[in-house]
Amino acid sequence: MSATVLPPSGAVASARLESFSYDDDIVRKFLWATFIWGLVxxxxxxxxxxxxANPIFNTSLEWLxxxxxxxxxxxxxxxxxxxxAFFCGAYYSTxxxxxxxxxxxxLSRFHFWGWQAIIVAAAITLPLGFTQAKEYAELEWPIDIAIAVVWVGFAINFVGTMLRRRERHLYVALWFYIASIVTVAILHIFNNLSMPAGLFKSYSIYxxxxxAFMQWWYGHNAVAFFLTTPFLGLMYYFMPKAADGPVFSYKLSILHFWSLVFLYIWAGPHHLHYTALPEWASTVGMLFSVMLWAPSWGGMINGLLTLRGAWHKVADDPILKFFVLAITAYGMSTFEGPLLSIKxxxxLAHYTDWIxxxxxxxxxxWNxxxxxxxxxxxxxxxxxxxVYSKRLMELHFWIASFGILLYVVAIYSAGVTQGLMWRAFDATGRLAYPDFVETVVRLLPMYWLRVAGGSMYIIGMLLFGWNIFMTWRRRPATYVVPVITAPALEKRYVPEVVTTPRPVGVWARFAAAGWHRTWERMPITFTVLTVLAVVVASLFEILPTFLIKSNVPTIASVKPYTPLELAGRDMYIAEGCFNCHSQMIRPFRHETERFGEYSKPGESVYEHPFLWGSRRIGPDLARIGGKYPHLWHVRHFNEPTSITARSIMPAYPHFLTKTIDFEEIQSRVDAMAMLGVPYGDAVNRAPQMAREQATEIAAEIERQGGPSDLADKQIVAMVAYMQRLGMDIKAIPTTVGVRP
Amino acid sequence: MKLSDIMGHANLSMYAEVAMVIFLLVFVAVAVRLFLPSRQQDLRDAARLPLEDDASIAAVPRKD
Incomplete structure (x- = not known):
């Protein structure tokens, strides 16, 4: 084995040996952060x-x-x-x-402390209601810029390490890391492009x-390039380590790497089936998602079969148990993913707990x-x-495994139950469960099981933390830092096999060209090619919705929100209402029966950002406008259970006491106008227009028997927004003319 | 002038198919290259890389 230090080529025999040591301190830092933030x-x-599970946990604190x-x-x-966790493993293995x-x-420390600062910023701003309203991209623009800066620091550090490497071949795990780093940068930057309207407020430029298309291109690829490829990279390093043998098939790892990179980038639109997204995009997303099944299982099989000949070790090595369950979970969720992407x-599954x-x-x-x-x-x-205790590791494994099982089975049942209840009709052709809340309270027992399953997982997490802490306490007074020697790489790569006769025929020439081998040995070229693959694939999927105008037919009667309605919409965003309420009625009979006319693409041309939602814990709100009188909304926001006895919605009594910042509305309108929303007169007198409309609405609330002092209260903006939703397409007949 | 107007006039809609074909060709090329007999020893060596980093440490002369 000692010979392995030297490269196989005689040409390098003269290379000088270099001494260096690994930076494990940064790995320890990321390890602690993984546990602490994971627990939080x-x-x-x-x-x-x-x-x-029970609305009593909706405290009166709006931040919670x-x-x-x-x-x-x-x-x-x-x-x-x-x-x-990814950074921890990547810094160790790279x-x-x-x-x-x-x-x-x-740069390693800059990455670590920068990333922790961003997390703290997220933990402060999100409860305060600063959000861009796009899933997994909620953080506001100043934090987004910080993320980009820290990420670039990480990328420079990573590429710099590759340039100074002493091992010619880039192992496949590194490919996964590179693909993750470049793709996450691209996704993050393009999905977060927005127009600031204040320090902690911005509107998506789309x-x-x-x-919606941009968001789910991002959202699905966040799953792909933040939760899948980095962890596959970790698997390809740590699984062979733990199993003490090379990966089952290195060829398979290369094949499934390229197929994952090529396919994943197109799969996003499956999050938008039957919405106002053009159907061709939805179909492309579905096809590519189904194809993803192959490379995903390629990874799973490769991971599990790395244990060939070593399965007996699983019984008594808890580390291998964790890996086997992780890879099996990866296989299950990547089987379920393509299944769920089928229209x-x-x-049935969309908007439910199945997701x-x-x-x-x-x-x-998996993660x-x-x-x-x-x-x-x-x-x-x-x-x-x-390690302090192997028995605690075993206990962690079993308690967390049962926790997952309890969680997933309960929530999967909840999802299917609710999906089937929504679409059920009775013998007379009417909705079997016309009252939305019926389909929610049916799930509450399952929600309690989730609480139980999740708690077991968290107990496992505490055992994990205890084991880390106790191991850390037994550390030596000073860590031994081994000095490693390895020969430097030659500046120019000299291939070791050069004496073969000149190849004859196309195949042999192709083989002798050694181009793929050359790529693998050229990290920068490799990185550039990966970027190209991701960018080109993304552009060709995304551009058509931007460039083909027929994809979004316009509706003449759809007008921008009034300044007051816009203020209400900003409150809707700040409170995160979109987390439970969709604004996208799909063209199914059960949905149009329940919520009204299905949503059209042209209805959301001024929606910066889109608020279609992805989960219906409460009913869809796309056509809520005009459905109830103003006073209904006032009472409902103040105390939802006073209207719907079994509602699990939090109460928002502070809407009735907090005042609207009318002057601030001007900057919001201006930002929207900058994005091309035709605001006309409102660009000059938004606060005044908002005050006028607020006075009208407050007077109407009072006429209906409500409180009398609401003209400057936030509830009025919220009512204005609610009453506007879905009204524009109903306005068509009135614009035709007055009938005699 | 909105982004969609600029893009709309660029007339790029057929590029998607072209991109798809290019991706397919690249993928096929990667796959074919992978199974060439001349590559096999390289790949076997590469697969052992994660297991060799301890070996390089072992090669360091130790005092004990």
Missing amino acids: GMLVGLWIALQL SFGRLRPLHTNAVIFAFAGN QRLLKARMFSDF AGVQD SVNS IAHVHTGALG GFLTFGMVYWLLPRLFQTP
């Missing part, structure tokens, strides 16, 4: 799960309402827990695979259908368990002492 993110998840905390939960577990210390210790299946069950199989099983296995493997190596 999961506790927030538990809290919002309780709020759904479901709509504001749900984005905090998703952001924390994705970007803080999984993100730090240095070793490249036989080089990270390019810059400063509107309606285009914004007919999606018509929540699906993502939790992936997040708790969570891979992280646990990896961290347990790293603990003795990073803290240079045996």
Whole structure:
């Protein structure tokens, strides 16, 4: 084995040996952050799960309402827990695979502290209601800029390390890391392009259908390039380590890498089946999602079969148990994903808890368990002492596994139950459950099971933390930092096989060209090619919706919101109402019966950002305008259960006491006007127009027997917005002319 | 002048099919290259990379 230090070529024999050491301190930092933020993110998840199970957990504190905390939960577990786990594993494995210390210790620390600062900023701003209203991209523009800067620092550090590497070949795990780093940068920048309207307020530059398309191109690829490819990279490094044997098939790893990169980028539109998105886009998304099944299972099979000949070890190695369950969960959720992307299946599953069950199989099983296995493997190596307790590891594995099972089975049942109840008709052809709340309260027992399952997972997390802490406590006084020697790479690569006779025939020439081998050895070229693949694929999927105007037919009667309605809409966004209420009625009879005329693409041309939603915990609001009198809304916001006894919606009594900042509305209108929304006169006198409309609405509320002092209160803006929703297309007949 | 107006006049709609064909060709080329007999030893070596980093540490002369 000692010969392996030297490259196989005689040409390099004269290369000088270099000494260096790995930076494991940064790996330890990310390890701690992974645990701490993971626990925080999961506790927030538990809290919002309780709020759904019983509305008594909707406290009177507006910062702790479901709509504001749900984005905090998703952001924390994705970007803080999984993100730090990826960085932890990537910093450990990259240095070793490249036989080089990270390019810059400063950039490593900048990445670490910058990322933690961003997480803290998210944890503060999201409960305060600062949000862009796009899922997993909620953070406002100043934080988005910080993310881009930190990410670029990470990328420079990573590429710099590759340039200084002492191992010619780039192992496949590194390909997965590179693809993740470049794609996340592209996704983040393009989905977050927005027009600021204040320090913590902005509007997406895209509107309606285009914004939806952009968002789910981002949203699905966040799953792909933040939760899938980085973790596959980790799997390709840590699984062979734990199993003590090479990966089952290196060829398969290359094949499924390229197919994942090519296919994933097109799959996003499956989040928008039967919405106002053009059908061709929806179909493309479905086809590519179904094709994704192959490379995803390629990865799963490759991971599991790495254990060939070593299965007996699984019984007594908890690390392998975590890996096996993680990879199995990956296989299950990537089987379910393509299934859910099929339009007919999606018509049942969309807007229900089935999607929540699906993502939790992936997040708790794949990302969570891979992280646990990896961290347990790293603990003795990073803290240079045996792991505190193997029995606790075993206990963690079993309790968390049962937690996942309980969570997923309960929420999957909840999803199917609600989906079937929505579409049920009785013998007379009317909706079997016309009252939306009936389809919600039926789920409450399942929501309690979720609380139980989630709690078990969190108990596992506490055992995990205890084990990390106790191992850390037994660390040596000073860590041994091994000095490693390896020969530097030659500046110019000299291929070792050069004496073969000149190839004859096309195939042989193709083979001798060695072009793919050359790519693999040229990290910059490789990175550029990956970027090209991702950018080109994205552009050709996204551009058509932007450039083909016929994709979004306009409707003459659709007009921009009035300044007051816009203020109400901003409140709707700040409270995170879109987390529970969709504004997109699909063209199914059960939906049009329940909510009204299906939504048209032309209705959302001024929707910066789009607010179609992805989950209906409450009813769709696309046609709520004019359905109830003003006073109904006032009473409902003040105390939802006074209108719907079994409602689980949080109360918003502060809408009735807080005043509207009328002057601020001008900057909001101006930002919208900058984006091309035809605001006309409102560009000059938005506050005045808002005051006039507020006075009218307050007077109407009073006429209906409501409170009399509401003309400057937030509730008036909210009522104005609610009453406007879905009204524009109904206005068509009145514009034709007055009948005699 | 909105973005969609600018894009609308660029007349790029057929590029999607072209891109798809290019991707397919690249993928086929990668796949074919992967199974060439001359590559096999390289790939076997590459697969062992994660297992070799400990070996390089072991090669360092230790005092003990």
